[in-house]
Amino acid sequence: MADIIVQAFQQAINLITSGNPEVYATVYRTIYVAGIGTLLSCLWSIPIAVVLGLYNFRGKWFIKGIFNAFIGIPTVALGLLIYLLLSRQGEFGYLHLLYTLNGIAIGQAILVTPIIVSFTANALGSADSQLRDLAKTLGASGFRTNLILIRETIWSMVLSVTAAFNRGFGELGIATIVGGNLLGETRVLTTAIAIEINFGAFDVAMAYALILMLIVIVLALTISLIERVRNEDVSWSKLVFWRGLGGN
Amino acid sequence: MSVNLQLVDLTKKYRDVKALKSVSLELQGNKIIVLLGVNGAGKTTLMRIMAGLEDSDSGQILFNNQNTEPKALRRVSTLVFQKTAMFTMNVYGNLAFGLKIRKVPREEIPKRVEEALQAVRLPEFEKRRAKRLSGGEQQRIALARAFLLDSHVLLLDEPTANLDPNSAIIIEKAIISKKSSQRVIVMATHNLNQARRMADEIVHIHNGEIVEIAKPADFFENPKSEITRKFINGELDF
Numbered sequence: 001m002a003d004i005i006v007q008a009f010q011q012a013i014n015l016i017t018s019g020n021p022e023v024y025a026t027v028y029r030t031i032y033v034a035g036i037g038t039l040l041s042c043l044w045s046i047p048i049a050v051v052l053g054l055y056n057f058r059g060k061w062f063i064k065g066i067f068n069a070f071i072g073i074p075t076v077a078l079g080l081l082i083y084l085l086l087s088r089q090g091e092f093g094y095l096h097l098l099y100t101l102n103g104i105a106i107g108q109a110i111l112v113t114p115i116i117v118s119f120t121a122n123a124l125g126s127a128d129s130q131l132r133d134l135a136k137t138l139g140a141s142g143f144r145t146n147l148i149l150i151r152e153t154i155w156s157m158v159l160s161v162t163a164a165f166n167r168g169f170g171e172l173g174i175a176t177i178v179g180g181n182l183l184g185e186t187r188v189l190t191t192a193i194a195i196e197i198n199f200g201a202f203d204v205a206m207a208y209a210l211i212l213m214l215i216v217i218v219l220a221l222t223i224s225l226i227e228r229v230r231n232e233d234v235s236w237s238k239l240v241f242w243r244g245l246g247g248n
Numbered sequence: 249m250s251v252n253l254q255l256v257d258l259t260k261k262y263r264d265v266k267a268l269k270s271v272s273l274e275l276q277g278n279k280i281i282v283l284l285g286v287n288g289a290g291k292t293t294l295m296r297i298m299a300g301l302e303d304s305d306s307g308q309i310l311f312n313n314q315n316t317e318p319k320a321l322r323r324v325s326t327l328v329f330q331k332t333a334m335f336t337m338n339v340y341g342n343l344a345f346g347l348k349i350r351k352v353p354r355e356e357i358p359k360r361v362e363e364a365l366q367a368v369r370l371p372e373f374e375k376r377r378a379k380r381l382s383g384g385e386q387q388r389i390a391l392a393r394a395f396l397l398d399s400h401v402l403l404l405d406e407p408t409a410n411l412d413p414n415s416a417i418i419i420e421k422a423i424i425s426k427k428s429s430q431r432v433i434v435m436a437t438h439n440l441n442q443a444r445r446m447a448d449e450i451v452h453i454h455n456g457e458i459v460e461i462a463k464p465a466d467f468f469e470n471p472k473s474e475i476t477r478k479f480i481n482g483e484l485d486f
Binding site for chain 2: 128130131133134135136137138139140144148151152
């Protein structure tokens with residue numbers, strides 16, 4: 001087992017440094033579908049989250065409960081549903097999105113909607129109620145008060161969008177069922193890993209998995225660094241090089 | 249002519265608890281009115297209603313003899329909270345926020361912010377992160393933010409609670425300097441010494457009712473209410 005992991009590391013480095021165009025294209029396609037899917041989802045998820053987080057109305061708990069419940073929806077189940085909708089006989093078959101990257105992106109947009117809605121609505125709902133009073137007592141209108149609360153929780157929103165991106169980036173079900181895992185067209189990192197395992201090429205599969213994890217880790221660290229620079233009011237160089245070494 | 253604020257028969261209930269029971273009061277400008285009372289007496293509820301942050305269940309608030317709704321009250325009043333709240337901005341952003349909302353010309357804002365910081369003895373604090381300041385500094389910033397708006401009704405809810413004596417004295421002096429015929433100042437506290445130092449008039453509130461209104465000398469030397477006498481002597485059960 002240790003040999004496979006060592007080989008996988010070597011293979012991953014080889015794959016990254018070899019300039020293999022299919023590897024780079026697979027990474028690009030994975031980032032593309034997760035990125036477009038997340039951005040697309042933001043178009044409706046953030047407004048829904050703002051309404052759920054900042055306004056009180058009847059049945060709000062029920063709607064929030066539904067979104068919370070769908071956070072863990074199995075991607076194969078959602079993939080199947082989207083497949084049926086996008087297939088030639090489906091309601092949206094005329095869009096010809098099946099087995100395309102945009103089809104996967106739409107599927108991922110639906111997949112990550114509950115994540116963005118639930119996390120953002122919770123962040124807005126738990127914003128310090130005193131900030132709302134403060135904005136009002138300084139003369140802000142209801143709309144302006146909501147804007148300032150959104151501004152105050154913007155970092156929680158960034159984290160929820162990042163979590164959504166990661167969910168799309170690492171999912172397999174929609175990419176396989178809606179995308180079809182077509183080499184050179186809709187193959188993404190997760191489907192590439194699955195097919196390499198089927199071929200028995202564990203080292204290549206592991207190499208793809210390492211690339212996948214590397215990208216997720218780099219993204220998470222970048223977001224954390226930006227947050228610390230923002231919160232601690234220190235320069236990038238000081239934060240990265242000095243704090244990284246355990247300095248104050 | 250001095251501004252005035254009249255509270256007429258205000259009541260407020262939270263579930264089964266009566267926070268205010270028919271409170272009536274007349275407040276004039278050029279005075280510091282101190283609301284005294286134990287914790288839970290109804291001071292904060294009354295302040296929030298006067299600030300237009302909450303509506304009373306019944307009764308009226310008249311500003312300059314005009315019935316005034318909460319939204320309109322928010323335009324003439326400013327409340328400094330007991331627990332200081334700061335936006336995630338630097339000190340300048342926090343101070344300029346209310347001025348921008350009230351559409352003060354942009355070129356005036358830096359000068360006014362600077363003057364407000366001088367008034368609370370925190371000059372050159374503009375670029376500091378507001379949330380990273382000490383409790384006392386944040387309280388002074390909150391006060392400067394309220395001063396800047398030049399509101400007709402300045403409401404201060406225990407503005408020196410949990411502050412060191414030095415910061416408390418700075419804040420007290422800054423508040424006294426804001427006395428004007430065009431401004432009603434109401435300060436809630438449970439600190440008897442502070443009330444004696446600062447008040448032109450003391451209103452003692454207990455269990456949601458006003459039990460005594462008097463000038464400081466009369467309040468402390470010759471209280472009319474038995475509850476007030478017990479409060480002053482620290483004998484009040486609550």
